[in-house]
Amino acid sequence: MRQMLRAALAFIVMALAARTAMAANDLTIEITKGNDQAIPIAVVPFKGEGTSPGTDVAQVVADDLEHSGRFDPIDRKDLISLPGAGDTLNYSDWKMINANYVVVGKMTPEGNGYKISFELHDVLGQKRVLGQYVSASRDQLRAGAHFIADQIYKKITDVRGAFSTQIAYVSATGTDQNMQFTLNVSDYDGYNARQVLSSNEPILSPAWSPDGKKLAYVSFEGGRPAIYVQQLTSGKRIKLTSFKGINGAPAWSPDGRRLAMSLSKSGHPEIYVMNLADRSLTRLTNSSAINTEPSWSPDGQHILFTSDRSGGPQLYEYTLGSGQVSRKTFTGPYNAGGHYSPDGKNIFMVTRDDSGYHVAKQSLENGRVTVLTKTRWDEAPTIAPNGTMVEYATQRGTQGVLGLVSDDGKAEFVIPSTKGNVREPAWSPFTD
Amino acid sequence: MQFTTTAKTLAAALSFAVIAGCSSGGGTQDGTGSGTMDTDGMTSGTSSQGMNSGQNMNVQMPDVMTIYFEFDQETIQSKYEQVLNGHAAYLKANQSASVVLQGYADERGTREYNLALGERRANAVKQYLVMQGVSASQIEVVSYGEERPAVEGHSESAYAENRRVVFDY
Known part of the structure; x- marks a missing residue:
């Protein structure tokens, strides 16, 4: 039997x-x-x-x-x-x-x-x-x-599962002037991929609105970078910013009413917040250094961003209201692309050491840094809405693929792509 | 940390030295007589164009459209000064011409930060051209960061070919 x-x-x-x-x-x-x-x-x-x-x-x-x-x-x-x-x-x-x-x-x-x-x-x-x-x-x-x-x-x-969530990511083929870029949305594990946008100019930095219905992203179509916001069901979209210089790194506020971004219209990249209702801009940073990659804290009170004001890139936290800025990272010469964990207790970021660029977690309570990934070119960490898993962009051979690691770094997976270089993952919020 | 800070300071110092070098010696390097630039590159540039336009009506567009940079640097290496001077001469002689300076970085590090690095490189070239007397209105800077690599791969040589500024007329 x-x-x-x-x-x-x-x-x-x-x-x-x-x-x-x-x-x-x-x-x-x-x-x-x-x-x-x-x-x-x-x-x-x-x-x-x-x-x-x-x-x-x-x-x-x-x-x-x-x-x-x-x-x-x-x-x-x-x-x-x-x-x-x-x-x-x-x-x-x-x-x-x-x-x-x-x-x-x-x-x-x-x-x-x-x-x-x-x-x-x-x-x-x-x-x-x-x-x-x-x-x-x-x-x-x-x-x-x-x-x-x-x-x-x-x-x-006793923690909500995040297996029904989705990711947005960018896939690219070709080099130099002969490239094709697509923005895609799939299940969190890479299945059921569908194309949201295709362009022969770069696409990067997709970011989900908190209600999971829209994506903000940077697209170079027309030869200049601009920030777009696109409705996922209808495909309808608006060009939100196309200032002179960099229009980059869009990040939604937790209430979905504002978008933080990096604009270099003043001459170098600064962090701005746009009120989406009237598109008014408020400039947050004012330093001659690079200021980019803003990310909102879950309580909406802080914005984490990358700046090289001290030399190399490090993460800083801007407090809304007071305008106070404090440096958050001190371990290693390169810490960038920071995001808060959903409970606001940790930040996930890209850190560089002798063996390359890795995804790391830093406790905001005691400052302890845990390096989660071990391959040489790991970047763009994005955190599951329940905080338990992190997806990131990595390389297998010369191909860009997505990696998945548990938030403690103990379990690690690769989601190989069958076509193109996959990068810039963005994990959706819970959508029900 | 310490090393990086020192390197940065050194880079800034070198950058200053290069620019200072152009300011005082620019006229002797390519014979276009761009003159001494102080803080107001645009105004000085206009006067130097007046001085040069007559003799440079038939200045050819240079063949070399790409210059390269060291890792994590936006300093213009002296070996490219001649190329840049050639572009400066062309732009000054052809005031209706305009150029997009495309700034690029190698793939290491985050994409948005690399956009900023690419822009810094293109801005360094723009600043150089303006100090040579080119009108800033003829120049636009667009950074692609690590997007559109000239060469794929993770080798130092690929990185070196991707850290670049491209003249796109």
């Missing part, structure tokens, strides 16, 4: 692998580094999955949990039995393979999709702690899986 199951499972996995390969038009995640202390969890292939088209729902759930760095999904070949939702679990079996939790599910055809029932079992407590279902059309099965992972993540960690 078990052999039959194994054989059936092998067939299913193979069939799915073939489909995945066919559907690999965008990105596939590879594990770079695992976390030894992660919670072992068994995600059993969902019953009835053989009939589902192209998406291995349980695998997506397991991958999501693993990406958080908090979970270590047990290899499918080590699963002793393959129960589905509604089946009775023999907890001692799961204890034997050291699973702390077990996820089981069942897919029932419904309309043009499936009703996906799923359960979370606590092996040590020997009880079901979650039992729900979600309906998903055939082309929304990954979304269904992300929803399930969100529920499981929340139940176990």
Whole structure:
């Protein structure tokens, strides 16, 4: 019986692998580094999955949990039995393979999709702690899986899952005068990519509005940089600024009413805040140095920015109201591209040391710096809205790809691109 | 940290030295007699154009359109002065001509910061040209930062070819 199951499972996995390969038009995640202390969890292939088209729902759930760095999904070949939702679990079996939790599910055809029932079992407590279902059309099965992972993540960690969120990023092909740039939006794991803008001039610095409905970005179309704001559903957009010089680094205020940016219309880059209602500008910095890459604190009271006023680039914090500026980074010669964590307790940034440019986290409470990534050209960190994962731009060979690292640096993944150089990721807010 | 600060100060000093060098010796280097520039490059430039326009009506556009920079520097290296002087002469002789100075950086570091570095380089070239007597209104600066690299790759030689200012007439 078990052999039959194994054989059936092998067939299913193979069939799915073939489909995945066919559907690999965008990105596939590879594990770079695992976390030894992660919670072992068994995600059993969902019953009835053989009939589902192209998406291995349980695998997506397991991958999501693993990406958080908090979970270590047990290899499918080590699963002793393959129960589905509604089946009775023999907890001692799961204890034997050291699973702390077990996820089981069942897919029932419904309309043009499936009703996906799923359960979370606590092996040590020997009880079901979650039992729900979600309906998903055939082309929304990954979304269904992300929803399930969100529920499981929340139940176990008491932190909201961010697996249903999206990223915006830029992809580029070619060199010098023969380049093509696209701005894209995809699921956080790179799947379901769709193009938002295409141009033969550079696009950079996408930033989500806090309601997740708009993107601000810099586009050089027409040969000069300008800041645009584009509605994602309609595609409708406005050119917000096109001053002489740099129009760069747009950053939304948490209330969505203002946009911080870097403009060099005065002669060198300074931080400005634009009131979006009347487009009035307020200049925040006044130094002959570079001032760029503004980022708002979650409480809207501070703006972090990069300046080389002390020599090399370092991060400074501007306090709105008082206008006071204080330097935040002192470790190393190069700290730039800073962002606050959603709880406002840490900043994520690009730091340079002898081995290259890395993503680092600095505590705003005690100043301690933790370098999270180890490859040579890591930059543009963007933080999941629940603060647990960071995506960033990195290089594999000569290709630009996106990396994903847990906020403690313990789990690391690469999302290789099949086309072009991928960079400038921006993580969406929660959108419901 | 210390080293960087020192390097920066040194760079600033060198930059000043180069500019000062142009101010006093510019006239002797390319024979266009751009004169001594003080603080008001534009005004002085106009007078020097008056002086030069007659003899430079047929000044050719220089062949070299790109000059390169050291890592993290916007200092104009002396080996490029002749190229820049040639552009200055052309622009002064052709007042209806205008140029876009495209500033670029290598790929290291953040993209927005590199936009600022590219602009600094292009501005250094603009400042040089203005001190040679070119009207600032003939010059526009557009920084592309590390976008549009001339050469792809992570080698020092690729970086060196990407840290550049391009004359785009």
